[in-house]
Amino acid sequence: MIFRPIRLSPVQPLLLLIVLLAGVWATVVRADVLIEVTGVEGALRDNVINYIGQPPSTDAAVVRRFARQVEERTQNGLQALGHYHATVRVSRDTVNDQPRIRVEVDPGEPTRIARINLRIDGEGGDDSALRDVLARSGIREGDVLHHGRYESLKRNIESVALSRGYFDGRYETTRLVVRRASREAEIILHYDSGRRYRFGDVQFSETPLSDDLLRRLTPFSPGEYYHSDTVARFNRNLLNSDYFRNVRVRTLQAESEDETVPVLADLTPQSRNIVGTGIGYSTDVGPRVRVNWRRPYVNPEGHSLLTETEVSEVRQNISSTYSMPLDPPLEHKLEFLGGYQRERFEDTESETYTLGIQRQRTLTRGWQQTLFTRWQRENFTQAGDRGRSTLTIPGSSISRTRSRGGIDPGWGDRQFAQVEVTNRELGSDIQLARLRLRSSWLRSYGRHRGRVRAEVGWLTTEDFDATPSSLRFFTGGDQSVRGYAYRSLAPRNEDGDLVGGRYLFTASAEYGYQILERWRLAAFYDVGNAFDSWDDDLKEGAGFGVRWISPVGPIRLDFAWGVSEPDTPFRLHFSMGPEI
Numbered sequence: 384m385i386f387r388p389i390r391l392s393p394v395q396p397l398l399l400l401i402v403l404l405a406g407v408w409a410t411v412v413r414a415d416v417l418i419e420v421t422g423v424e425g426a427l428r429d430n431v432i433n434y435i436g437q438p439p440s441t442d443a444a445v446v447r448r449f450a451r452q453v454e455e456r457t458q459n460g461l462q463a464l465g466h467y468h469a470t471v472r473v474s475r476d477t478v479n480d481q482p483r484i485r486v487e488v489d490p491g492e493p494t495r496i497a498r499i500n501l502r503i504d505g506e507g508g509d510d511s512a513l514r515d516v517l518a519r520s521g522i523r524e525g526d527v528l529h530h531g532r533y534e535s536l537k538r539n540i541e542s543v544a545l546s547r548g549y550f551d552g553r554y555e556t557t558r559l560v561v562r563r564a565s566r567e568a569e570i571i572l573h574y575d576s577g578r579r580y581r582f583g584d585v586q587f588s589e590t591p592l593s594d595d596l597l598r599r600l601t602p603f604s605p606g607e608y609y610h611s612d613t614v615a616r617f618n619r620n621l622l623n624s625d626y627f628r629n630v631r632v633r634t635l636q637a638e639s640e641d642e643t644v645p646v647l648a649d650l651t652p653q654s655r656n657i658v659g660t661g662i663g664y665s666t667d668v669g670p671r672v673r674v675n676w677r678r679p680y681v682n683p684e685g686h687s688l689l690t691e692t693e694v695s696e697v698r699q700n701i702s703s704t705y706s707m708p709l710d711p712p713l714e715h716k717l718e719f720l721g722g723y724q725r726e727r728f729e730d731t732e733s734e735t736y737t738l739g740i741q742r743q744r745t746l747t748r749g750w751q752q753t754l755f756t757r758w759q760r761e762n763f764t765q766a767g768d769r770g771r772s773t774l775t776i777p778g779s780s781i782s783r784t785r786s787r788g789g790i791d792p793g794w795g796d797r798q799f800a801q802v803e804v805t806n807r808e809l810g811s812d813i814q815l816a817r818l819r820l821r822s823s824w825l826r827s828y829g830r831h832r833g834r835v836r837a838e839v840g841w842l843t844t845e846d847f848d849a850t851p852s853s854l855r856f857f858t859g860g861d862q863s864v865r866g867y868a869y870r871s872l873a874p875r876n877e878d879g880d881l882v883g884g885r886y887l888f889t890a891s892a893e894y895g896y897q898i899l900e901r902w903r904l905a906a907f908y909d910v911g912n913a914f915d916s917w918d919d920d921l922k923e924g925a926g927f928g929v930r931w932i933s934p935v936g937p938i939r940l941d942f943a944w945g946v947s948e949p950d951t952p953f954r955l956h957f958s959m960g961p962e963i
Contacts (some may be wrong), residue, residue, distance in 0.1 A: 384932045386807050387448060390521060392795075392903075393482040396630045396669070396672055402743045403603055406487065413514045415437050415441075415771045415870055416437060416438055416446060416481075416482045416483070416484060416785075417478060417481055417482065417483040417687070418432060418435055418483075418484055418486070419483060419484070419485045419486065420432055420435075420457075420486045420488065420795060421485070421486070421487050421488065422487055422488035422489055422490065422497045423461075423488050423490055426464065427461070427464055427466070427490065428799050430460045430461075430463060431457050431460040431461060431463055431486070431488065432460075433460065434456045434457065434459050434460030434463070435453055435456045435460070435484075435486070435557045436456070438669040441476060441481075441482055443600065445640055446482045446484075447475070448476065449484075450473060450475045450484055450741075453473045453484055453486060454471045454473050457469075457471045457486055457488065457536055461488070461490060462530075463529075463530045463531065464468050464493075464528075464529055464530070464531075464939060465493045465494045465495070465525070465527040465528035465529060465530075465532065465568070466490045466491060467484070467491075467494050467561060467563050467566070467579075468492060468494075468495050468508050468563070468566065468758070469488060469489060469490045469491050469493035470487075470489040470491065470819075471486065471487070471488055472486075473485070473486055474487075474747070475521045476940055479755065479938045480547075482581075482781060482938045485590035485779070486934075487599075488857075490865075492566055492651065493527040493528070493629075494527070494528045494561060494563075494566045494567065494568050495525055495526065495527055495528065495566065495567065495568065496522065496523070496524050496525065496526050496527075496528055496567075496568050496569075496570060497524065497565075497567035497568060497569060498570070499522060499523075499524055499570050499591075500569075500570065500571045500572070500573075501520075501536075501570070501572050502518050502572070502573045502574070502675045503517070503540070503575075503576060504555075504572050504573070504574070504575045504576065505551050505552070505575050505576035505577045505578065506549070506576055506578050506579045507531040507544060507547075507552065507574070507576025507577075507579070507655060508549065508576070508578070508581070508679060508920075510563050510576070511670040512543055512547060512660075513543055513544060513547075513576070516539050516540055516543050516653075516736045517536075517538070517540075517817040520532065520535075520536045520539075520772070522536060522570065522774035523708070524862065526552065526861075528568040530563070531558055531868070532601050534572060535962075536572065537554075537557060539578070540572070540574050541768060544574070544576055544695065545611075546583070546610065546612070547579065547608070547609070547610055547611075548579045548580040548608060548609030548610065548644070549576040549578075549580070549938055550577075550580055550636055550639070550644075551576075551577030551578065551581055552574060552575065552576040552577050553574075553575055553577075554572070554573065554574050554575075555573040555574070555575050556571050556572065557571070557572055558570070558572075559571075563849075570941070579607075579608055579609070579643050580608075580639065580642045580643065580644050581606055581607060581608055581609055581642060581644070582603050582604070582605055582607050582608075582609055582643070582644060582646060583604065583639070583642050583643035583644050583645040583663060584605055584612075584642075584646070585601055585605070585646045585647075585648065586645065586646070586648070587647075587648045587650060588647075588648065588649050588650050590627075590650050591652060591654055591680060591683060592625075592626060592652075592680060592683055592684075592685055593683040593684055593685075594670045594686075594687060595863065596683070596684060596708070596712065597648075599708075599710060599711060600620045600621060600624055601620075601713060602616050602617055602620060602699075602715070603617070603622070605643070606643075607616070609634075609644055609829075614616065614632055614646070616936050617632050617646075618632040619647070621648060621650065623713055624685070624712065624713060625653065625654060625679050625687070626653060626679055626680055626685065627650045627651060627652055627653060628648070628652065628653050628654075629649075629650070629651035630648065630650055630651075631648070631649040632646065632647070632648050632649075633647045633648075633649070634647075634648055634944035635821070635846055636809060646861075649844065649949070651960040652679075652680075652681040654679075655678060655679075655680075656676065656677075656678060657673045657676070657677045657678075657679065658674070658675070658676050658677075658692075659673075659674070659676075660672075660674050660675075661673040661674075662818075663959050663960075664676040664957065664959065665861050665956075665957060665958040665959065666861055666869070666954075666955060666956050666958070667697075667860040667861045667862070667869040667958070668695040668696060668697050668698055668718065668861075668869070668936060669695055669696040669697070670695065671693055671694065671695035671698075672693070672694050672695075672698070672938075673691065673692070673693045673694075674691065675689065675690065675691035675692075675891055676689075676690045676691070677680045677689045677690075681705075682829070684707070684708075684809045685707075685708045686705065686706065686707050686708075687705075687706045688703065688706075688956065689702070689703065689704045689706075690704075692704040696727045697726060697727055697728045697869070698722065698724065698725070698727075698959070699725045700722060700724035700725070700726075701722060701723055701726070702720065702722030702724075702737075703721050703722065704719070704720050704725075705718065705719045706720055708834065709742075713745070714742050714744060714745040715742075715743070715744050715745070715817055717740070717741075717742050717743075718740070718741050718742075718743065719735065719739070719740055719904075720738065720739040720740070720741065721738050721739075721854040722736075722737050722756075723735070723736055723737075724737075726852075726853075727872055728869060728870055728963070729857075729868070729869075729870060729881050730762070730765065730767070730880040731764070731765055731852045731857075731870075731881065731883075732763065732764040732852075732881075733761055733762065733763040733764070733852045733853060734761065734762045734763075735759060735761040735762075735853055736759070736760045736761075737757055737758065737759050737760075737850070738757070738758045739755055739756060739757035739758065740756055740757075741753050741755035741756075742756065743752060748783070749783050749784075749785060750781060750782070751782050751917070752779070752780070752781050752782045752900070753779065753780045753782075754778075754779050755779070755780075755834075756775065756776075756777045756778075757774075757775075757778070757803075758773075758774070758776075758810075759772075759773070759774045759775075759851075759853075760772070760773045760774075761774075761777060761851035761852070763851050763852040763853075763855060765852050765855070765882060765883060766875075766876050766878070766880035766881060766882045767878075767880060767928070768848065770848070770849055770851065772812050772813065772849060772850070772851045773810070773811065773812050774805045774811045774812065774813070774851070775787070775805060775806075775810045775811050776803045776804070776811070777803070777804060777809070777811040778801060778802055778803030778804065779801070779802055780799065780801035780802075781798075781799075781801075781825060782797075782798060782799045782800070783796075783797070783798045783801050784797045784963065785797075786825075786961070786963050790932075790935055790936045790937075791932045791936065791961070792825065792934070792961060792962070792963055793825070793827035793832065794825060794826060794827060795824075795963040796822075796824045797821070797822070797823045797963050798821070798822055798826065799819070799821040799822075799894050800820050800821075801819045802816070802818050802860050803816070803817050804815070804817075805881070812842060812849060813845055813846045813849050813850065814844070814845050814953050815842065815843060815844035815845070815854065816842070816843050816844075817840075817841070817842045817854055818839075818841040818842075818845075819839070819840050819887075820838065820840075821837070821838045821839075822836065822837050822838075823835070823837075823963060824836070825835035825885065825963050830896055831894070831895070831897075832893075832895035832897070833893070833894055833896070834891075834892075834893040834895070834962055835888070835890075835891065835893075836889075836891050837888075837889065837890040837891075838863070838887065838888070838889045838890075838911075839887065840856045840886060840887030840888075841885075841886055841887075842854065842855070842856065842884075842885045842886070843885070843940055844885075849883065850883075852883060855873070855882075855883025855884060855885075855913075856873065856883060856884040856912050856925055856936075857869065857871075857872065857873045857881065857883055857884070857913050858872045858873070858887060858889055858912065858913050859872040859922075859940075860956075861941075861956045861957075862957040862958070863891075863909070863910045863911060863955050864889055864891075864911045864912075864922055864923075864924045865907065865909065865924045865928065865941055865943035865954070866881075866909070866924030866925070866927060866943035866944050866945035866946070866952070866953075866954050867922060867924060867945050867954065868954070871916075872911070872912050872922055873913040874913070874914060874915050874919075875887065883913065884912075884913030885914075885915050886902070886913065886914055886915070886917060887911075887912075887913045887914075888911055888912065888921070889909070889910070889911025889912075890909070890910050890911060891908070891910075893905055893906070893907040893908075894906050894907075895930065900931065900933040901931060902932075903929070903930040903932075904928070904929055904940075905928045905929070905930060905939075906925070906926075906927045906928075906929065907925065907926060907928065907943075908923070908924075908925045909923070909924040909925070909942070909943075910922070910923050911922070915936065916957065917933055920947070921947075922945065922947045922948075923945075923946045923947045924943050924946065924947075925943070925944055926941055926942045926943065926944055926958075927941070927942055928941035928942060930938065935959075936959060936960055936961060937960070937961065938957075938958075938959050939956070939957070939958050939959070940956070940957050941955070941956040941957075942956075942957075943955075943956055
């Protein structure tokens with residue numbers, strides 16, 4: 384067979400394109416048939432319109448055939464909500480070249496529920512959760528019959544029964560009787576739950592972790608009553624442990640014996656070594672690079688190791704944390720820490736070496752408590768004065784962070800409180816006590832967003848000159864009082880050099896308005912200072928900014944003025960990261 388090419392005249396492709404575009408245009412601009420329903424309102428009218436629907440096209444013959452079905456569809460929509468004695472009149476015409484179907488409805492008297500017989504047999508008869516399903520069904524004698532509520536009740540009984548381990552449950556009777564003549568209905572639902580199943584043995588796929596640790600991550604013991612929420616919690620526990628890359632918890636109902644269900648956890652362990660990198664920029668510290676190396680599990684007991692370093696113009700540090708899970712492992716752990724930090728800004732230079740041990744516990748409602756002891760040696764130069772301190776610092780902190788909205792939360796808050804002390808009897812060069820309190824709140828209402836934050840610091844010491852720079856208070860910059868350089872607000876000596884303060888107070892209020900999907904404008908007012916007396920003046924900063932919600936999180940550009948200073952200096956602030 385010989386295929387010959389088809390030659391088209393120059394006009395034919397154009398005609399073909401026009402025909403295709405015409406077809407597409409007709410599909411796009413085709414108006415639906417206008418459906419007008421009168422005589423009923425609210426949910427009844429909405430249900431009728433949903434049951435009627437739309438014809439597949441506006442072709443006259445198609446609309447005529449569709450109109451013949453409208454009365455039946457209308458009756459079905461009315462009967463679904465208990466109206467079995469309706470009168471329906473259907474007419475068809477055209478309005479401004481658009482086909483119209485008019486439906487006039489007289490719903491008549493509704494059918495009401497005369498009798499209800501709901502019963503749960505078997506062990507589920509004494510289960511409060513199943514009894515609550517019946518109590519919350521919304522079906523009462525004397526109510527207008529609603530088929531949707533009846534079907535919903537049937538599904539809810541089965542769903543709750545299965546979630547609570549009644550795997551042999553079945554309906555003995557499901558009957559909805561409608562007596563048209565008397566406009567009455569009777570509902571009969573008899574459900575036999577059978578026996579409630581219990582958890583059986585838990586099987587784990589091969590992992591490098593010990594059976595003891597895996598059992599402590601299991602939120603149930605064999606023999607406890609089955610509940611699907613407990614299975615979901617088990618799945619979350621394994622994922623939140625950070626030991627596994629993939630988790631799939633399954634119940635093996637086909638292998639059930641004596642009303643017990645074995646459970647299988649298919650686990651894919653994390654890589655033994657995980658390396659992460661990141662870059663950022665802010666006007667406080669300039670460009671910065673961060674690298675971390677993590678071993679999710681060092682041994683079968685689930686110990687883990689994290690080492691990270693950050694390098695910027697004003698700060699360089701490296702630290703390591705060795706974690707040991709306690710009991711329960713997701714809520715209680717012991718950590719050993721070590722690190723080195725070098726910092727240089729304004730009139731401060733310091734080198735700090737730290738070793739520490741801390742115990743972290745998760746309390747109720749998301750609060751985390753940390754008890755710690757830190758050994759710290761710091762070489763520092765502050766305002767030209769050199770010093771060296773060795774401190775053993777026990778302390779405690781409590782914190783909580785909540786947020787909703789992913790990388791750009793629209794709701795959240797962060798709370799933090801910490802107290803730390805030193806004593807010569809513990810090997811410290813000086814005695815001091817230090818308190819820090821921070822609070823930040825974020826709320827959004829439509830396009831409007833409000834953020835407020837405050838911080839308070841207090842330090843008492845027998846020798847302020849010997850107190851290392853890292854424990855003195857400074858403020859100013861992107862995250863505190865905008866309009867001023869990073870940590871440039873604090874008491875100064877006679878030469879005008881920063882020496883740091885004993886006390887700290889900052890507060891901020893910011894209003895944001897969303898102008899586009901990923902863009903917001905903001906206006907703010909900041910106030911605060913670090914000082915040696917609560918009677919000292921506070922510095923004020925104010926300005927406006929723009930926020931871009933990038934794929935990696937919000938990027939903020941602020942134009943700020945230090946309104947407390949002569950000639951009101953201007954400063955640009957740029958930062959990245961969430962607002963909470």
